Amino acid sequence: MPPPADEAAGFGMDLLRFAAVGSVDDGKSTLIGRLLYDTRQLFDDQVAAVEAASARRGIGEVDLSFITDGLRAEREQGITIDVAYRYAATPHRKFVIADCPGHVQYTRNMATGASTADLALVVVDVVNGLREQTRRHACIAALLGVSEFIVCANKMDLVSWDEDAYRAVADEVETLADRLELSSWRVVPVSALHGDYVVERSDAAPWYEGPTVLEALEQAPAGAWASGHGTDLGGGARLPVQWVLRRPGGGRSYAGMVNGGMLRTGEEVVVLPEGWRTTVTGIETYDGPLDEAPVGISVSVDLAGDLDVSRGDLLAAATDPPSVMKVFLATVCWFSDRPLRSGDRLRVKHTTRTTPARVTSVRGRLDVNRLELDPADELANNDIGTVELTTAVPLAVDPYRHDRITGSFVLVDEGTNATVAAGMVGEPHLAGGTVGAATAPKPAARPA
Amino acid sequence: MTEAKTHRVDHLALLESHAIFVLREVAAEAERPVLLFSGGKDSAVLLHLAVKAFRPGGLPFPIMHVDTGHNFPEVVKFRDERVSQLGERLIVASVQESIDRGRVPDPGPNASRNRLQTTTLLDAIAQHSFDACFGGARRDEDKARAKERVLSFRDTFGQWDPKRQRPELWHLYQGRVQPGEHVRAFPLSDWTELDIWQYIAREGITLPQIYYAHRRSVVERDGMLLAVCDWVTPAPGEEVREESVRFRTVGDATCTGAVVSTARTITQVIDETASSRVSERGATRADDRFSETAMEDRKREGYF
Numbered sequence: 001m002p003p004p005a006d007e008a009a010g011f012g013m014d015l016l017r018f019a020a021v022g023s024v025d026d027g028k029s030t031l032i033g034r035l036l037y038d039t040r041q042l043f044d045d046q047v048a049a050v051e052a053a054s055a056r057r058g059i060g061e062v063d064l065s066f067i068t069d070g071l072r073a074e075r076e077q078g079i080t081i082d083v084a085y086r087y088a089a090t091p092h093r094k095f096v097i098a099d100c101p102g103h104v105q106y107t108r109n110m111a112t113g114a115s116t117a118d119l120a121l122v123v124v125d126v127v128n129g130l131r132e133q134t135r136r137h138a139c140i141a142a143l144l145g146v147s148e149f150i151v152c153a154n155k156m157d158l159v160s161w162d163e164d165a166y167r168a169v170a171d172e173v174e175t176l177a178d179r180l181e182l183s184s185w186r187v188v189p190v191s192a193l194h195g196d197y198v199v200e201r202s203d204a205a206p207w208y209e210g211p212t213v214l215e216a217l218e219q220a221p222a223g224a225w226a227s228g229h230g231t232d233l234g235g236g237a238r239l240p241v242q243w244v245l246r247r248p249g250g251g252r253s254y255a256g257m258v259n260g261g262m263l264r265t266g267e268e269v270v271v272l273p274e275g276w277r278t279t280v281t282g283i284e285t286y287d288g289p290l291d292e293a294p295v296g297i298s299v300s301v302d303l304a305g306d307l308d309v310s311r312g313d314l315l316a317a318a319t320d321p322p323s324v325m326k327v328f329l330a331t332v333c334w335f336s337d338r339p340l341r342s343g344d345r346l347r348v349k350h351t352t353r354t355t356p357a358r359v360t361s362v363r364g365r366l367d368v369n370r371l372e373l374d375p376a377d378e379l380a381n382n383d384i385g386t387v388e389l390t391t392a393v394p395l396a397v398d399p400y401r402h403d404r405i406t407g408s409f410v411l412v413d414e415g416t417n418a419t420v421a422a423g424m425v426g427e428p429h430l431a432g433g434t435v436g437a438a439t440a441p442k443p444a445a446r447p448a
Numbered sequence: 449m450t451e452a453k454t455h456r457v458d459h460l461a462l463l464e465s466h467a468i469f470v471l472r473e474v475a476a477e478a479e480r481p482v483l484l485f486s487g488g489k490d491s492a493v494l495l496h497l498a499v500k501a502f503r504p505g506g507l508p509f510p511i512m513h514v515d516t517g518h519n520f521p522e523v524v525k526f527r528d529e530r531v532s533q534l535g536e537r538l539i540v541a542s543v544q545e546s547i548d549r550g551r552v553p554d555p556g557p558n559a560s561r562n563r564l565q566t567t568t569l570l571d572a573i574a575q576h577s578f579d580a581c582f583g584g585a586r587r588d589e590d591k592a593r594a595k596e597r598v599l600s601f602r603d604t605f606g607q608w609d610p611k612r613q614r615p616e617l618w619h620l621y622q623g624r625v626q627p628g629e630h631v632r633a634f635p636l637s638d639w640t641e642l643d644i645w646q647y648i649a650r651e652g653i654t655l656p657q658i659y660y661a662h663r664r665s666v667v668e669r670d671g672m673l674l675a676v677c678d679w680v681t682p683a684p685g686e687e688v689r690e691e692s693v694r695f696r697t698v699g700d701a702t703c704t705g706a707v708v709s710t711a712r713t714i715t716q717v718i719d720e721t722a723s724s725r726v727s728e729r730g731a732t733r734a735d736d737r738f739s740e741t742a743m744e745d746r747k748r749e750g751y752f
Binding site for chain 2: 044045046083089112246247248285405408
């Protein structure tokens with residue numbers, strides 16, 4: 001890496017990815033619009049365009065949701081259909097913001113936005129409290145491994161900034177947080193429409209002494225997800241091989257992104273699923289060799305010996321390798337109108353390998369309100385459930401709760417090539433334990 | 449739960465690493481990928497990242513420029529120099545040829561050929577059977593682009609359907625297509641204009657000279673400063689004046705406006721970018737001003 005340059009020019013900032021989630025009409029897009037507007041992240045012409053679009057639709061005040069709802073259909077219907085990615089920066093942090101849709105039918109898009117997030121910004125309409133869709137989103141975010149939650153009790157202006165209304169939401173959130181076993185969460189009273197407690201404090205809620213939304217975002221740790229680039233729990237390194245680089249003088253180097261923990265030159269690794277042991281003789285980048293490569297960095301790796309390593313193989317620290325298996329239990333979010341049933345054949349894409357797979361059984365469906373796993377033999381669109389998969393070739397997997405990269409996969413329809421499910425190795429797992437563990441079948445996959 | 453150990457890797461290192469990951473992933477899975485290159489700053493960064501992803505090998509895909517025939521000569525010169533320096537293969541898809549073959553009508557002098565590029569691009573994709581096209585588009589450029597996936601599916605008509613995008617989870621980029629379909633891959637999705645300039649400075653990436661302030665004859669049209677050239681001639685009543693300008697984006701000369709600037713170095717450009725109150729495309733692109741959803745409409749047709 002080149003030496004760190006001028007900090008004033010924005011070098012040396014960290015990166016936090018967050019997803020705005022919650023039920024439709026609770027004000028996610030307006031809140032993100034407010035956040036961007038009040039931090040002056042918007043350009044004058046973008047503001048003018050939003051003002052003009054609001055006026056054209058006869059909306060008196062500027063409709064801040066138009067900042068992220070950029071599609072024609074979204075503005076016609078006043079809803080968010082797909083994730084909008086927006087960017088903001090404060091002096092030491094760059095934010096990648098995923099403004100997610102609230103409708104049940106677009107849950108797949110919400111999961112897309114949340115899958116790479118470090119933090120969930122859950123927006124709740126204080127008038128209605130937590131709805132089923134709010135719970136579903138919070139549950140999906142928690143299952144996806146998001147560890148930080150900021151809940152915005154929005155539309156406080158509609159209840160005259162009544163502390164009891166805020167408390168009612170905060171109590172509901174506390175109950176939910178307990179059930180989801182969230183380790184880090186807070187509730188901020190806001191009016192996205194008028195801007196109170198989003199970026200600016202106000203005197204509307206003298207009883208509230210906590211941070212504004214922006215302050216909470218700036219204080220949040222960037223997290224083990226390493227800004228969407230991998231899991232760094234300080235364990236053994238993993239590197240799914242993406243590409244084989246051939247050196248001009250002969251020899252091969254295996255390109256991929258480091259995950260799981262620091263990869264070091266000289267360390268012993270195992271090539272999976274084959275199980276060959278070898279040593280890292282060099283870590284290369286275009287800018288020169290590295291002694292060690294942290295999580296989230298793209299490198300290529302030289303190995304001792306003449307091994308037939310190819311794309312789809314996984315290099316892993318020999319001291320702490322993942323499990324190699326063809327049959328495993330997984331939690332899936334199903335995204336197709338066609339139900340998922342036992343016996344279905346699909347393709348699974350796991351790290352850099354794609355292989356046919358069969359659903360050997362559907363084990364259960366998660367009730368997002370009760371957070372319990374009910375018996376089920378099929379999953380409908382937007383259901384979350386547990387299935388047993390059998391793959392054509394063995395995969396090197398970690399439980400998702402240990403590793404977001406080696407523990408995740410997508411299912412692909414063999415006919416249409418559509419991505420039909422997000423999958424997580426292991427049973428539905430929240431920070432403090434496995435959902436419905438007492439009644440559900442024992443997992444086939446054990447932690448390494 | 450185990451306490452996470454955080455390594456301080458800064459945002460540019462993460463953006464670079466992710467872009468390299470996407471380039472390798474798509475190149476490995478596509479049958480016939482291609483890298484779209486306009487000669488602009490985002491293309492220059494994308495090409496630089498491709499080199500970083502695949503050296504010491506050659507690029508596993510050709511580079512393709514959709515040439516409107518109304519490009520700034522500095523940009524065409526830069527394109528040719530850069531490609532020959534790298535020893536890579538260049539395909540030029542020509543809008544003029546599309547006009548000559550009657551695929552698109554000639555809009556005439558002074559009119560933008562920007563929209564015509566879509567036909568030329570889709571024809572070239574079909575001719576070469578490309579199934580994945582890398583592009584330098586960024587989500588911060590436009591509200592429709594803000595909605596697009598890193599891998600964006602196109603049907604056999606080259607169309608983008610924003611209501612039916614594939615879920616895109618984690619880093620599992622899934623670009624499998626049927627014959628005649630393709631994906632657009634955008635490794636720079638999460639980069640902002642400022643990130644691009646900071647990275648250009650960090651990496652010492654060469655750009656066409658028109659990105660830096662220089663004196664040039666311009667004419668003001670629709671609130672934009674257009675460079676006077678063979679395709680932009682002053683209409684009656686339009687006054688030609690000389691200004692110190694630079695370009696924030698590079699496209700067809702007939703629809704790409706210059707901004708008044710004295711920023712001659714990268715550091716000065718970064719300072720100017722950081723303090724600008726007007727967006728990159730808002731300042732400089734007439735093609736986005738047709739309607740509220742100009743970019744979405746063009747993208748639906750198959751535009752970059």
